[in-house]
Amino acid sequence: MTAVLLENVSRAFGATLAVDRVNLKVEAGEFLTLLGPSGCGKTTTLRMIAGLEQNTTGRITIGNTVVSDADRSIFVAAERRRLGMVFQSYAIWPHMTVFDNVAYPLRIRRRPADEIKQRVMRTLDLVEMQKYAERPAPALSGGQQQRVAIARALVFEPEVLLLDEPLSNLDARLRTQTGDEFRKLQKRLGITSLYVTHDQEEAMALSDRVVVMEGGKILQVGSPEEIYQRPGSRSVAAFFGSPNLLDAEVTASQPADAGYFRLDVAGRNWRGHCQAASRISPGTRVGVLVRPECIALTARDATADADSIRWDGRVKEMIFRGSRRSIAVETAAQVLRVEAPSQQPVAVGDSVTLTTSARTAWAIES
Numbered sequence: 001m002t003a004v005l006l007e008n009v010s011r012a013f014g015a016t017l018a019v020d021r022v023n024l025k026v027e028a029g030e031f032l033t034l035l036g037p038s039g040c041g042k043t044t045t046l047r048m049i050a051g052l053e054q055n056t057t058g059r060i061t062i063g064n065t066v067v068s069d070a071d072r073s074i075f076v077a078a079e080r081r082r083l084g085m086v087f088q089s090y091a092i093w094p095h096m097t098v099f100d101n102v103a104y105p106l107r108i109r110r111r112p113a114d115e116i117k118q119r120v121m122r123t124l125d126l127v128e129m130q131k132y133a134e135r136p137a138p139a140l141s142g143g144q145q146q147r148v149a150i151a152r153a154l155v156f157e158p159e160v161l162l163l164d165e166p167l168s169n170l171d172a173r174l175r176t177q178t179g180d181e182f183r184k185l186q187k188r189l190g191i192t193s194l195y196v197t198h199d200q201e202e203a204m205a206l207s208d209r210v211v212v213m214e215g216g217k218i219l220q221v222g223s224p225e226e227i228y229q230r231p232g233s234r235s236v237a238a239f240f241g242s243p244n245l246l247d248a249e250v251t252a253s254q255p256a257d258a259g260y261f262r263l264d265v266a267g268r269n270w271r272g273h274c275q276a277a278s279r280i281s282p283g284t285r286v287g288v289l290v291r292p293e294c295i296a297l298t299a300r301d302a303t304a305d306a307d308s309i310r311w312d313g314r315v316k317e318m319i320f321r322g323s324r325r326s327i328a329v330e331t332a333a334q335v336l337r338v339e340a341p342s343q344q345p346v347a348v349g350d351s352v353t354l355t356t357s358a359r360t361a362w363a364i365e366s
């Protein structure tokens with residue numbers, strides 16, 4: 001079942017097209033994340049779904065209800081859309097207790113006192129904050145405050161939860177912990193969630209699917225694995241970490257398993273195989289994506305098996321990071337970045353051989 005449907009949705013602010021003909025289907029129970037650099041239109045998209053902003057073209061449907069249609073002048077007000085919202089700036093109210101914060105959406109809807117008590121306590125229980133009900137809001141940690149904000153968004157049982165960078169005020173450790181907790185809660189409740197972040201790791205850790213946006217447009221939609229391992233364009237590839245992209249020419253292309261294609265490619269002073277989403281004609285130039293953590297580094301002259309791509313080179317830079325080493329290796333093709341286990345002894349100047357499996361090398365046409 002589709003929970004939220006965007007069809008050809010745009011939003012112009014004067015000459016700025018903040019969101020440009022976006023088509024997107026959010027399935028019921030799904031955790032979908034809008035990811036993209038600052039100014040790419042994430043918040044505007046969320047605000048249009050919330051009804052806080054009106055789309056200048058297209059149609060938005062929530063469940064079975066068209067809530068906004070630019071052509072037919074339909075616009076359902078924000079408070080009549082059954083949505084819960086957690087925004088970065090929607091801090092909880094400091095002059096109220098935890099209970100009163102969560103009760104607020106029900107009080108403004110004039111629900112009876114006993115119903116309010118029951119629903120607030122049940123919702124606080126969901127986020128494991130029941131025992132803090134009488135605490136004044138400021139006497140909570142950042143993560144606890146965020147759980148109260150989530151409880152407040154959930155208390156009137158919305159069909160969809162909208163979250164705009166809800167964790168960005170927390171420090172790194174708490175951000176991961178609160179994110180993981182929220183993911184568990186979301187799965188347990190099965191609540192459709194549309195989440196906005198510019199943090200790639202957060203997006204991958206939390207989401208069922210990720211929508212990568214740039215300049216108001218959707219670049220790619222897919223599972224975290226698809227987006228990370230099989231990006232459709234250089235922009236999507238470059239959005240995650242610092243990948244190696246090697247220029248190469250396709251010399252052969254044949255169907256492989258799982259609907260992919262296996263290419264023979266020739267680059268500057270190297271050749272090998274990689275995978276691609278579609279058949280690519282011989283002679284076409286492609287970028288071959290090799291993630292730094294997919295490269296094995298060994299002492300020079302180790303024999304590489306036939307299904308690996310191999311480059312010989314010299315270590316140019318090495319940074320010890322505790323859990324791993326970030327290494328730059330000068331090869332006859334180009335400088336390649338490698339993320340190696342930290343226990344592996346490597347020093348600047350070492351002669352090394354780099355190998356990667358043809359299954360993890362991915363060809364990008366555009």
Ligand SMILES: Nc1ncnc2c1ncn2[C@@H]1O[C@H](COP(=O)(O)OP(=O)(O)OP(=O)(O)O)[C@@H](O)[C@H]1O
Pocket residue numbers: 013016017018036037038039040041042043044045198
């Ligand atoms: N009320 C407004 N009036 C004019 N321009 C706006 C308005 N709101 C947003 N914009 C513009 O629309 C574009 C998209 O903004 P939006 O807030 O959706 O980006 P974002 O992806 O959420 O960015 P960030 O990661 O920085 O929050 C930007 O160029 C922004 O300047």
Ligand SMILES: [Mg+2]
Pocket residue numbers: 042043044
């Ligand atoms: Mg924003």
